[in-house]
Amino acid sequence: MRYSKEHKAETHERIVKQASVRLRERGAHGIGVADLMKEVGLTHGGFYAHFDSREALVIEAFNYAMDRGNERWRKIAEDTPPEKRLAALVDSYLTTTHRDDPGRGCAVPSLGAEIARESPKTRKAFAAKLERMIDMIAGQILDVPPRTARKQAMATLATMMGTVVMARIAGNGEFSDEILAAGRDAVLSRAAAKPAVKKARPKAH
Amino acid sequence: MRYSKEHKAETHERIVKQASVRLRERGAHGIGVADLMKEVGLTHGGFYAHFDSREALVIEAFNYAMDRGNERWRKIAEDTPPEKRLAALVDSYLTTTHRDDPGRGCAVPSLGAEIARESPKTRKAFAAKLERMIDMIAGQILDVPPRTARKQAMATLATMMGTVVMARIAGNGEFSDEILAAGRDAVLSRAAAKPAVKKARPKAH
DNA sequence: CTCATTGGATGTTTCCAGTCATATAATAAC
DNA sequence: GTTATTATATGACTGGAAACATCCAATGAG
Numbered sequence: 163m164r165y166s167k168e169h170k171a172e173t174h175e176r177i178v179k180q181a182s183v184r185l186r187e188r189g190a191h192g193i194g195v196a197d198l199m200k201e202v203g204l205t206h207g208g209f210y211a212h213f214d215s216r217e218a219l220v221i222e223a224f225n226y227a228m229d230r231g232n233e234r235w236r237k238i239a240e241d242t243p244p245e246k247r248l249a250a251l252v253d254s255y256l257t258t259t260h261r262d263d264p265g266r267g268c269a270v271p272s273l274g275a276e277i278a279r280e281s282p283k284t285r286k287a288f289a290a291k292l293e294r295m296i297d298m299i300a301g302q303i304l305d306v307p308p309r310t311a312r313k314q315a316m317a318t319l320a321t322m323m324g325t326v327v328m329a330r331i332a333g334n335g336e337f338s339d340e341i342l343a344a345g346r347d348a349v350l351s352r353a354a355a356k357p358a359v360k361k362a363r364p365k366a367h
Numbered sequence: 368m369r370y371s372k373e374h375k376a377e378t379h380e381r382i383v384k385q386a387s388v389r390l391r392e393r394g395a396h397g398i399g400v401a402d403l404m405k406e407v408g409l410t411h412g413g414f415y416a417h418f419d420s421r422e423a424l425v426i427e428a429f430n431y432a433m434d435r436g437n438e439r440w441r442k443i444a445e446d447t448p449p450e451k452r453l454a455a456l457v458d459s460y461l462t463t464t465h466r467d468d469p470g471r472g473c474a475v476p477s478l479g480a481e482i483a484r485e486s487p488k489t490r491k492a493f494a495a496k497l498e499r500m501i502d503m504i505a506g507q508i509l510d511v512p513p514r515t516a517r518k519q520a521m522a523t524l525a526t527m528m529g530t531v532v533m534a535r536i537a538g539n540g541e542f543s544d545e546i547l548a549a550g551r552d553a554v555l556s557r558a559a560a561k562p563a564v565k566k567a568r569p570k571a572h
Numbered sequence: 573c574t575c576a577t578t579g580g581a582t583g584t585t586t587c588c589a590g591t592c593a594t595a596t597a598a599t600a601a602c
Numbered sequence: 603g604t605t606a607t608t609a610t611a612t613g614a615c616t617g618g619a620a621a622c623a624t625c626c627a628a629t630g631a632g
Contacts (some may be wrong), residue, residue, distance in 0.1 A: 205579040278535035289537050317553030324529025330483035332494050348522030413611050
């Protein structure tokens with residue numbers, strides 16, 4: 163082996179990471195191999211030493227983005243007492259920061275619709291990650307009986323993701339902020355209504 | 368005038384309609400001028416007699432799709448007694464049919480994320496239509512006091528749209544159906560919980 | 573010294589928005 | 603009813619952008 167053992171792995175990851183950012187920012191067809199490699203500080207000749215094809219990269223990048231999201235949620239669950247976890251999650255998800263920086267945010271609101279149109283292989287990989295997200299919410303975030311947890315997790319995710327999609331359409335002004343606030347209230351009040359947990363009424367900003 | 372008076376207007380609308388279907392099916396860059404015109408039974412030379420540019424068409428097609436959606440909702444409101452309107456809406460929106468046929472469905476779950484990346488002009492046109500949808504839900508569909516209607520309308524839409532996005536990622540199997548069902552329950556139970564003055568029945572877990 | 577990795581250059585293909593001279597078809601004028 | 607008029611449609615053409623993929627000389631780690 164020339165170059166250190168980890169060198170290639172590191173380069174590989176840098177490419178995947180940058181791709182995942184660009185894809186979330188610009189969509190599934192929003193960046194080409196050449197530009198991407200340039201952004202990573204390489205030239206695009208070496209690309210095919212790392213990936214069989216562009217699609218292989220895209221799948222990896224999707225997975226990477228989803229994994230980072232799940233990782234983030236896991237940390238929230240870890241660092242927060244059970245009854246406050248949902249509020250903590252919503253506070254990190256339904257923010258202007260997340261809305262305005264899709265590149266570092268959740269992949270579903272940015273790429274969901276496009277994923278649904280990709281090849282079955284790509285779509286299924288994404289669906290598996292989505293199911294992991296649901297499990298995570300149901301098991302680690304929501305403070306409700308397991309009986310209803312899965313269903314409620316799905317609805318919670320749907321509301322959060324739909325809110326981000328709508329807020330991004332609305333831009334970044336007052337109207338958009340209003341949408342974010344409505345989503346927050348909806349998620350938290352639904353949770354408050356179901357178990358005996360109380361309040362958590364965030365002030366709209 | 369040669370050709371009948373309405374001829375051009377009709378052709379124009381056929382183009383817009385077909386474009387709106389294809390865009391929802393394949394995404395904002397999913398079809399080119401030439402293919403589109405062919406699908407309408409024309410050649411692509413004449414395109415620029417109808418539209419200044421491709422973008423102008425895209426904006427019209429977006430508007431068309433949104434208008435059709437609003438129209439559909441208006442009819443539901445018209446044909447249904449107030450207390451059943453939301454259920455009727457959800458029953459038409461969160462169906463496998465809608466999930467599996469984006470081309471004829473709501474434009475937000477199919478195009479929302481891509482719209483958010485388009486030019487400000489395009490995005491703002493879409494945002495205006497989104498606001499109309501919210502007004503429609505708040506004023507004609509929800510059976511709640513005006514005070515909270517707008518906020519609740521936003522949340523209701525977010526949940527419905529997010530549910531469709533997730534369900535499409537999940538494909539069309541059992542998992543996907545489960546997501547649809549969860550979305551339905553969430554929208555309807557929230558509506559049932561709110562008008563009742565306070566938090567009804569806190570059932571301890 | 574050796575050779576895997578890198579990166580600059582290049583090939584080739586595909587595709588697409590937009591233009592224009594020409595042909596066609598329907599109405600208005602006579 | 604015939605002709606003149608003109609809006610609409612045709613289809614080939616353009617110029618260029620962008621994309622994926624491959625090759626090979628140079629590099630630098632071991």
